[in-house]
Amino acid sequence: MDPAPWLEAALLGAVEGLTEFLPVSSTGHLILLVDLLAFAGPPGRVFEVVIQLGAILAVCVAYFRRLLGVLVALPRDDGARRFAANLLLAFLPAAVLGATLHGFIKAVLFDPRVVAVALVAGGFVLLWADRRPHAERYGEVERIPPLRALGIGLFQTLAMIPGVSRSGATIVGALLLGVTRRTAAEFSFFLAIPTMLGAAVFDLWKNRAVLDLDGLALVATGFAVAFLAALAVVRPFVAFVGRHGFAPFAVYRIALGSVLLGLLLA
Numbered sequence: 284m285d286p287a288p289w290l291e292a293a294l295l296g297a298v299e300g301l302t303e304f305l306p307v308s309s310t311g312h313l314i315l316l317v318d319l320l321a322f323a324g325p326p327g328r329v330f331e332v333v334i335q336l337g338a339i340l341a342v343c344v345a346y347f348r349r350l351l352g353v354l355v356a357l358p359r360d361d362g363a364r365r366f367a368a369n370l371l372l373a374f375l376p377a378a379v380l381g382a383t384l385h386g387f388i389k390a391v392l393f394d395p396r397v398v399a400v401a402l403v404a405g406g407f408v409l410l411w412a413d414r415r416p417h418a419e420r421y422g423e424v425e426r427i428p429p430l431r432a433l434g435i436g437l438f439q440t441l442a443m444i445p446g447v448s449r450s451g452a453t454i455v456g457a458l459l460l461g462v463t464r465r466t467a468a469e470f471s472f473f474l475a476i477p478t479m480l481g482a483a484v485f486d487l488w489k490n491r492a493v494l495d496l497d498g499l500a501l502v503a504t505g506f507a508v509a510f511l512a513a514l515a516v517v518r519p520f521v522a523f524v525g526r527h528g529f530a531p532f533a534v535y536r537i538a539l540g541s542v543l544l545g546l547l548l549a
Contacts, residue, residue, distance in 0.1 A: 289504055291322045296334050296505035300512025303338035304472055304520055306409055306451030306532045307539075311398040314445055315543070318395055332486045333502050335479045337509030342472045345517045350473075365425040372429055373436035373453075373470075374477045380440050381482060388443050396547055401446025402540030410533035412455040420461040424470050431460045439474065446540070449475065454529065465525050472517065 298316055302309040313331040316322075322330075343350060356363035381388075421427045427435075438456025442449035450471045457467035 288323065288501060291320050292330070292501045292504040293508045294320075295322065295330070296337065296508030297512045299331075299334050299505065300338050300341065300509035300514075301516055303335060303475070303509070303513055304342070304450050304468075304517055306405075306448050306454055306529055307536055308398070308402060308405070308442075308446045308448035308451065309335065309338070310442075311402060311446035311448070314393055314398050315395055329486050329498070330502055330505060332479075333483045334505035334509045336483050337506040337511075338513035339476050339479045340510050341513035341517055342476060344514060346469075346472070362425040368429060369424060369427050369432035369470075370473055370477060372433045373439065373474050374481075376433070376436040376440045377443075377478050378481055381443065382485065384443065393445055395543065397444065398446035399540045399543035399547060401444050402536045403544065404540075405447050405451055406533045406536030406540060409451055409455055409529055409536065412458045413529040413533065417458060418461055419463045422463045422466055424466060424473065427457075427460075427462060427466075427470070431462075434460055435462075435470065435474070439478065448536075449478065451532075451536075464528060465521060468521050468524050 295313060295316060298312050299309050302312050310331065317331065353363045353366050357367060421431070435453055435456040438459075439449060439453045441447050442452040450468075453471040453474055454467045457470055458464070462470065
């Protein structure tokens with residue numbers, strides 16, 4: 284048995300886990316690395332989408348007590364209901380547009396040139412949003428007004444363009460709408476759970492006829508490594524953002540995107 288596909292699946296899983304919750308675009312990194320490695324995974328970009336569930340599981344583990352507390356308190360606590368309602372409102376735009384534009388996104392936008400441009404443009408936007416003065420009115424997810432939660436969800440739809448970054452788009456939207464840095468990062472984590480779960484289930488269903496056991500085994504390898512890598516990143520990222528903001532990630536995006544554009548143009 285050739286070990287190369289398994290090693291590549293593990294490497295891709297590590298990259299996914301390390302970048303999913305950073306505002307640097309995990310999907311963009313995966314597209315670039317898949318092309319560089321000529322990785323022959325399952326068809327339809329299923330591998331890149333489904334291994335993100337490993338990173339989502341890491342959030343569920345890291346914030347297990349918080350999420351369980353919300354779930355248990357839902358019938359009697361207004362704060363828990365506002366938490367759940369805000370996640371639902373923020374999730375809806377991506378659910379509607381993702382299902383509508385799924386084919387176009389996979390066929391046209393999963394391209395290294397799109398990723399490179401989006402990395403650079405998104406880096407400048409993130410740098411501007413991080414440095415501009417803004418009132419920090421909302422320090423907890425449950426205190427975000429419903430319309431602002433919906434607005435953050437609309438920002439998240441920009442991440443359907445690979446390279447934009449789902450976490451980056453939601454964080455920028457949250458910052459512009461008055462959410463503190465720490466809560467913006469955490470809200471992005473929580474919002475990833477329904478968003479990426481929905482995307483993965485939708486992709487598996489669309490490609491169910493062409494999946495085989497070997498393809499599923501590669502996905503499982505990437506999933507497991509992504510889970511472990513993300514688990515190591517989630518908590519330190521929140522602490523780092525609280526101290527340093529998002530500017531370092533913006534600079535990284537601009538540098539990486541610029542190098543890629545130069546290589547593609549050459």
